[in-house]
Amino acid sequence: xxxxxxxxxxxxxTGQITIADAGPTxxxxxxxxxxxxxxxxxxxxxxxxxxxxxxxASGDGTTTLWMxxxxxxxxxxxxxxxxxxxxxxxxxxxxxxxxINVSDARCVxxxxxxxxxxxxxxxxxxxxxxxxxxxxxxxxRRTRLAQVPVAFWFSSDTDATLICFRSVGGYVFDLLxxxxxxxxxxxxxx
Amino acid sequence: xxxxxxxxxxxxxxxxxxxxxxxxxxxRFGPDASDADFExxxxxxxxxxxxxxxxxxxxxxxxxxxxxARHTVTLEVFGTYPAQVTEPPxxxxxxxxxxxxxxxxxx
Ligand SMILES: [Zn+2]
Numbered sequence: 001x002x003x004x005x006x007x008x009x010x011x012x013x014t015g016q017i018t019i020a021d022a023g024p025t026x027x028x029x030x031x032x033x034x035x036x037x038x039x040x041x042x043x044x045x046x047x048x049x050x051x052x053x054x055x056x057a058s059g060d061g062t063t064t065l066w067m068x069x070x071x072x073x074x075x076x077x078x079x080x081x082x083x084x085x086x087x088x089x090x091x092x093x094x095x096x097x098x099x100i101n102v103s104d105a106r107c108v109x110x111x112x113x114x115x116x117x118x119x120x121x122x123x124x125x126x127x128x129x130x131x132x133x134x135x136x137x138x139x140x141r142r143t144r145l146a147q148v149p150v151a152f153w154f155s156s157d158t159d160a161t162l163i164c165f166r167s168v169g170g171y172v173f174d175l176l177x178x179x180x181x182x183x184x185x186x187x188x189x190x
Numbered sequence: 191x192x193x194x195x196x197x198x199x200x201x202x203x204x205x206x207x208x209x210x211x212x213x214x215x216x217x218r219f220g221p222d223a224s225d226a227d228f229e230x231x232x233x234x235x236x237x238x239x240x241x242x243x244x245x246x247x248x249x250x251x252x253x254x255x256x257x258x259a260r261h262t263v264t265l266e267v268f269g270t271y272p273a274q275v276t277e278p279p280x281x282x283x284x285x286x287x288x289x290x291x292x293x294x295x296x297x
Contacts (some may be wrong), residue, residue, distance in 0.1 A: 053199055053200060054199055054200065054201065067252070068198070068199065068251075068252035068253055068254065069198050069199070069252065069254065071252075071253075127204030127206055127207060128204075128207075129202060134202075141201070142201075142250065142251040142252065143207055143250055143251065144204075144206060144207050144250040149249075149250045
């Protein structure tokens, strides 16, 4: 099999913050009715914890993002994604549910920076409320970055992850690079 | 700028994260309806100066359709509520009555 290549192909740039390709990342989208007992029993069997609304749950080498009332995204090792999708599909075979490997359909960015620099950079492009009280560590926010949909979350005050569709990966990289240029600091979040 | 809270995910959405869906609580007239009813269903929309019920979709977020009750002049938002209803819930009507004395739902 050929090697996976991300849309950013390993690019990174440092301005006010460092914007870097997170590399090949396993991503599995699961859509199901989480109020259904059949679904939840199946998910317990595979050890998947469905996070509360807008929250993130960490599991055994995986991170699960709440995407909507009937959708979660599971992040895992790139090489494990296909098996993850398969085991979820098997576990939910008797329910109306869909688990699919979307690893190559998304683009993952790692954002690192000191103080409130990451929040300042994101706030230039997104209408989301980026105050730490509204978007604390451990919460995921799906929103808009300039003209395209994205989701981002903070793992710590100095480390965030952003995902977008693969086809707009270059656009998002250019946008983030531009608003992170040295000399354009806002300093609102410190 | 309009901020509506999505009743499904609780996110305070900026207007630009939402897709507008026009007037809410329309009655659908199908194949056996009169021409006038069908025309009304397709084309006739309220455009009030005042209280208005609208459909919105959390397009850049959870993707769900929901309802909002707001004032088209003051832009005050009385509340948002899920899409699976055919008329505004009592708490929304109470919120409107408290803010807009004398307001009556129009047919
Ligand atoms: Zn929502």
